[in-house]
Amino acid sequence: MSGSEVAARQCVVGAMEGRVDEIADRWVQLQARWAAPSTGIRESELREEADALVAAVATGLESPLPVEQIVASHVDLNRTVTELSLRRARSGESPTATSLAVLALKEALLEAVQESTQDSGKLFSAALLINQLMDAAGALSFDTYVEGREEIIHRQSRQLLELSTPVVRLWGKVLGVPLIGTLDTARTQVVMDNPLQAIQDQESTVAIIDITGVPTVDTAVAQHLMQTVQAVRLMGADCVISGIRPPIAQTIAQLGIDLSTIMTRATLADALSEAVELTAGSLPPSDAPVAR
Amino acid sequence: MARRANTTPADATTPATVGASLTPGDAVSEPTTVVALTTEEDLLAVRHVVRAATLAAGFGLVDQTRVVTAASELARNAYIHGGGGTLTIEHPHRDGTKGVRLTISDEGPGIADPESALVDGYTTGAGLGHGLGGARRLMDDFEVHSQSGAGTTVIATRWAHR
Numbered sequence: 001m002s003g004s005e006v007a008a009r010q011c012v013v014g015a016m017e018g019r020v021d022e023i024a025d026r027w028v029q030l031q032a033r034w035a036a037p038s039t040g041i042r043e044s045e046l047r048e049e050a051d052a053l054v055a056a057v058a059t060g061l062e063s064p065l066p067v068e069q070i071v072a073s074h075v076d077l078n079r080t081v082t083e084l085s086l087r088r089a090r091s092g093e094s095p096t097a098t099s100l101a102v103l104a105l106k107e108a109l110l111e112a113v114q115e116s117t118q119d120s121g122k123l124f125s126a127a128l129l130i131n132q133l134m135d136a137a138g139a140l141s142f143d144t145y146v147e148g149r150e151e152i153i154h155r156q157s158r159q160l161l162e163l164s165t166p167v168v169r170l171w172g173k174v175l176g177v178p179l180i181g182t183l184d185t186a187r188t189q190v191v192m193d194n195p196l197q198a199i200q201d202q203e204s205t206v207a208i209i210d211i212t213g214v215p216t217v218d219t220a221v222a223q224h225l226m227q228t229v230q231a232v233r234l235m236g237a238d239c240v241i242s243g244i245r246p247p248i249a250q251t252i253a254q255l256g257i258d259l260s261t262i263m264t265r266a267t268l269a270d271a272l273s274e275a276v277e278l279t280a281g282s283l284p285p286s287d288a289p290v291a292r
Numbered sequence: 293m294a295r296r297a298n299t300t301p302a303d304a305t306t307p308a309t310v311g312a313s314l315t316p317g318d319a320v321s322e323p324t325t326v327v328a329l330t331t332e333e334d335l336l337a338v339r340h341v342v343r344a345a346t347l348a349a350g351f352g353l354v355d356q357t358r359v360v361t362a363a364s365e366l367a368r369n370a371y372i373h374g375g376g377g378t379l380t381i382e383h384p385h386r387d388g389t390k391g392v393r394l395t396i397s398d399e400g401p402g403i404a405d406p407e408s409a410l411v412d413g414y415t416t417g418a419g420l421g422h423g424l425g426g427a428r429r430l431m432d433d434f435e436v437h438s439q440s441g442a443g444t445t446v447i448a449t450r451w452a453h454r
Contacts, residue, residue: 219365251357255430
């Protein structure tokens, strides 16, 4: 560490000494001024955050780490910045608000240094140091913010995968598989597996795949559907595809996909009455005896 | 509707082309949209962007579904066979009729013989083989430019029918 850097760090640490509360207050004020009032983060939380971050900056500067590594390697400072950014990412703050929140501390620190010294040379090197430190913190905060958002996106897509492929029992031995959304590789496997497993578990004889909620049926989707139908038949059950809306019917016909070997119906209601007929001989005996 | 004009035999020097050349007089109004096709999620994005473009051109529900399906086929071809590419959406108009033009380009191995690739049932992978020919039936104007080893470009236009 060069002598001038040591001097600059001492200058900043000296300016912060005993004024941690004041700087934290000023930071909270600045954030409120720069960014729109935050929706998800309460004033008291902001205050706690400010105390922790200002204290971490002070201990970071006192540590023997070179300035360009403080943010990356100083445990307290790194954790404080990361937590601050993640909290904002999760509460839906904008990326601008998040990086401004960290960069606002730069202004608060500069003001503190300015009040503590009149020497312009010292002031300049202290300002350089603060800039270096807070820019690194800003970059870290932005990285963390993006990671936090990506984590949310991944979690949501996993949830979608689970939610979107229910198999429901509609009638005696009739299963319903309402498909919603697009069928791409990851979901297709689940869509294939679920009804087959349910046919085995519930000894069903008809499976109705309803595609009312599928916006686009192209050749890839049609192929998945045909394979599912084939697999259902191999298990000894019948398969009906319902919910073929007029535009989808026209598109399938023009694409040249031949679904004539598959039982298709316009609505789920049609498919259900067809399925009930198909299973008529195998309806479970009714509990109450039928009076004649 | 199937047009088989301007067919050049596929050899190593001439790019093979299927379909009529575009009338140069078509005016294209801004803005054009470009979507990269590098991941499977991009195929989802394609369907959304193309659906929005057909809505903007005032297409009915059936035509919207047609164009979105064709875009889905062509984008999937570029993603699976071409190793990724781009989709460009333009809004041309001809004689007061609005249209949506899709240009899908990839830099993959190309199609050696586009004419036979348009025939139903033709496939080099595990697909049904209806994608390219089906997409041509769903659109009004359809051109395939391809050269072995130099990628494929498909230009497809659908006009608003009243």
